[in-house]
Amino acid sequence: MLLPEEPRVSRLLFIPLVLALVALGACRSVEPREKGRAVRVRLEEGVLASAQEGERHALLIGISAYTDPAWNALRYAAKDADDLGRVLADPVRGGFRSVTVLTRPEQTTRTSVLAALQALEARPWRPQDTVVVYVSGHGSLARDVRGELQRYLVTSDTRYRDVAGTGLDMATLEQSLERLGSRRRVLVLATCHSGTGKSLLPPEVRDELAHTKASFLPQPLEAASRASLVLSASDWGEAAREDDALANDIYTHFLIQALDGSGDRNRDGAVSATEAHDWARRNTWAYTEGRQRPSAQILEVGADPVLLSGSLQRPGQPEVFSYSxxxxxxxxxxxxxxxxxxxxxxxxxxxxxxxxxxxxxxxxxxxxxxxxxxxxxxxxxxxRPRADGPRRTVTLGGGVLGFLDGQSREQVLPASAQAGVGLGWEGVLLDGKLDLWVDVAAGQGSQSLRLDPGGDVPVRHRSLLVGVAVGPTWTWGRLGLSTGPRVAGLWLQRSFQLELLDRNEQYVTAWPGWMAALSFRFSPVWMVEARAQALWAYVPVDGQTRTVGFGGLMLAGGYRF
Amino acid sequence: MRARTCGGALVLALVGCGGFDNGDLRTGVVRGRVLGAESGVARVNVMGDSELRATVGSDGRFELAGVPARALELFVVASRTQAARTTVMAQGARVTDVGDIQGKPGAFLTVRVRDEQGAIPPDVEVELRGTGEDRAKVDTSSGEVRLGPLPAGCYALEVKADDLEDVETEVCVREGEERVQPITLPADDDGGGDDDGGSDDHGGRDGG
Incomplete structure (x- = not known):
């Protein structure tokens, strides 16, 4: 309901200010068992009904006029709140049970805004209730009592020379929302803190920012907020703009437009907060020719979207989304x-x-x-599974394995074809710096030894190799290079079925060595790999031990998961 | 802890179970049959290795065990008049059958030994090296010894006598040939007869 008793403050008293809109996003959290997996959300009939359960309430704050003449008056901040409130209160569109609009100077003082937030907190909220808090006005930055740079909403009585002492810090706004019993909370900010557009910074802060790298600036609110849904009219560091042709804050104009039904992207009959924001974001981006990029931070998304307008009449078309x-x-x-x-x-x-x-x-x-x-x-x-945890790769391939010197291949065991499977875990060791690989390869062959004396002696041979390797991986685009130490357990067997000799000989040992692999990812999940290994081999032959090299080359296809 | 881990890896690398042995792969068996073999006379041995010899059965069959697995030549005496030489590629840990060996008329080599004064030296022994033939003593009355039957081919002839220098020379014979090989044993200045430094110059000067 739009509250008519809220008198409008003269625009002459307005100073250009921050416009902040806080909307409540009610979202069902992801089922614990689905944590780390794709969130599958399906609107069944029962869910459709529950999504529309609960009441919708809004607190809209438009601060156009400021006591301190140092703040520029904003022409459309109050109108933004009024226009949005009208749409939300409209039973055909928003259908909000209550819409509180604060636009007059005495209603938009720090004390009054805090009182309005406390009144909001005092309501008996149910989890399924929806609350939207919208703020349109100036934003600013200032050092707090601890000397840290903080974001502030400039209220009508905020003094330009004492922003920290007289403004409303955004953290307070956020914490106030967190205390609400509702799980459907949306905070929409039509403000900025960049010092341009709807922002004005004290001279010392402006001077400080001019000499400060961006990474030292306080985080954007939507990045730090723990509210369910934070929508912002502009990206961090950009100006939120009013526009005479639209007679509104640009973002707010398109947000209101979305609530007329234009934003119902999935044709389910209702406009959700994210649908409205997407509509406003894309149109703001186009209207400002890319100079203003509204952003959003969604911390909880559930089966029931935060509905700002209309009602769910049917399951909507499938949607995929990201505000990351x-x-x-x-x-x-x-x-x-x-x-x-x-x-x-x-x-x-x-x-x-x-x-x-x-x-x-x-x-x-x-x-x-x-x-x-x-x-x-x-x-x-x-x-998420790839980003959060160690990425794994399973490979399947073939190659050749044998002694590195020709004499051992001729007199002890010929090289043999191998088929193998490998499993790699990326970044599981040393704080993500080292990968771990485990591989098993087996092969057999039927060739001849070449002895002198002895001539060509037919031999059947089999081998089984189980190896473990660790090492870093460097990547250049799709190309990757891994290398590191390796230990392999090896079982070698050769078998003679000759007229005068029917005998199996085998040797089991573990050899240290080194491996290097070159990989190429031709898609995010599919890759090919060439892996070479060299082992220091210690082999007893004819009662004497030989120290020789043993190695191989495997070509494999891999799947990352 | 790190040292213990490294030590463990080293032990793993050095400890193995099993191994490989190529010894049995380096020798094999050669067998075959000598046609027209004369019992008690026929024999086979590996040229160049007098230890590798075999008798021939009444059916002419023979088997040589422990033969080095390589290309080699067999020296075959089939009867009192026939002999043969045949090559074979022996295979390791396998039996190589050379099949039937047909003896051919053998050559006979008469070695006539004299000292530098033309006298017949006493206690002279003659050997065709690598054929498996026992050393033959030169008849002290004639100063000769007759060797054969020999398959056609070349042989290393070694002549030794007490107090004279040894002589070694190569003698080649043709199939069925009767050959006389005169050998002159020079005086041994060192007074020994075990010197192998004999020279071909002393052999064949009267041959023909």
Whole structure:
């Protein structure tokens, strides 16, 4: 409900400020048993109903006017809150049970905003309730009492010379949301702290930032927040802009537009927070010609999306999505065709689809995924097993193994063809610096020894090798080089079935050595490898021991998982 | 701890079980049959190795064991008048059958021994090296000894006598040939007869 009793403060008193929108994202957490695997989310009939259970409440804060004339007035911050509140309160669209809009100067003081947040906390929240907090106004940076640079929302009474003492730090805003009993929380910030656009920095901070590398800046709120869903009108360091032609903050304009139904990407009848954000993000990006990139941080995504508008009428088309910063700029291809850029969500036709994540000419990940109506799959979860844990590679191949010197091959045991299987764990030793490989190879042959005297003596021979190696792997694009020490247990047998000699001879030992492998990944999961090994061999022959080299070369195909 | 680990790896590397032995692969057996073999006379041995010899059975069959697995030549005496030489590639740990060996008319070599004064030296022994023939004593009255039957080919003839220098010379004979090989034994300045430093110059000067 839009509260009519909230009087509007004169725009003459407004100083350009931060616009912050906090929306509540209610998300069912991933089932524990699915941790580390792809998140499969399916909207069944019962889930559809439960997704719409609970009440929707919103606190919208638009701060256009400031007491301290040092802050520039914002023309559309209050209007942004009003316009958004109107849509949320509309029973046909948002259907929110209550919408509290704070826009007047006395309502947007630090004390008043904190009181509004406390009032929000005081409500009897249920987990299935949805809460949206939206803030539009100036943002700023200042040193707190500990001397650390923090983000602040500039309230109407914030003094330019004392931001830390009179502004509202974003951490307080975030903590206030965390205390709510609802699990569906969305925080939307139409602010920035870059010193441009809807941001104004004190001179000393601006001077400090001019001489400070970006990595020392405080983290963007959406990167540090523990709220369920944090949507931001601009990326860290970018300006959030108002636009006269739109008569709104640009991001807010398209966010409101999405709630009209335009953002219903999967055609399920409702506009979720992520759908609305994706719509606003893509349109803001296009409208600003790439100068403003709204971002989002989603910490929990469950079966029931945070619905901001409409109601679920049917299972939507399958969707895949990612708001991970590391996937930003990647293109999602579906069945070989471009389907959209990340971050964001993409609707995918139902059925088994080949999905690819590409950037430039490189494929980060590809797989064939079965998608059903109503499903929402997080792309990050597909990649997580490889990113989080040690990556493993199983290889299958063949090659040749034998003594390195010709004399031993002629007089003791000929080289033999081998077939082998190997298993490698990447980065499991020494804080991820060393890989571990285990391999087993077996082979046999029927050749001749060449003795003098003795001539050519037919011999059948078999070998079994079990090896362990450790070492680092260096990669250059798709090419990888691994090398390291190795120990191999070896069983060698030669067998003579001759007229005067029917005898099996064998030798079992363990030999130290070295290995080197060159690999080429022709896809994220498939690779080929050439692996060479050399072992220091100590072999008793005719009652005397020989110290010789033993080695081999294996060519293998591998699968990474 | 690290030292213990390294030590363990070293022990693993040095300790093995089993091994390989090529000894039995270096010799084999050669067998065959001598056609027209005369019992009690026929014999076979490996040229160049007098120890490797075999008697021939009444059916002419023979078997040589422990023969080095390499290319070699057999010296075959089939009867009092026939002999043969045949090559064979012996195989390690296997039996190599040379098949039937047909004796051919053998050559006979008469070695006539004299000292530098033309006298018949006493206690002279003659040997065709590598044929397995026993050393033959020169008849003190005639100063000669007759060797054979010999398969056609060349042989190393060694003549030894007390107080004279030994003489070694190569003698080649043709099939069925009767050959006289005169040998002159020079005086031994060192007074020994065990000197193998004899010279071919002393042999064959009267041959023909």
């Amino acid at each position: 910063a590391r996937l930003e700029g990647f293109t999602l291809k579906v069945d070989g065709r471009d389907a959209g850029e990340l971050p964001g969500g993409v609707v995918v036709p139902e059925g088994r689809r080949k999905l690819e994540l590409r950037k430039g000419g490189q494929v980060l990940w590809e797989d064939t995924v079965a998608l059903r109506s109503g499903e929402r799959r997080e792309l990050e979860a597909f990649l």
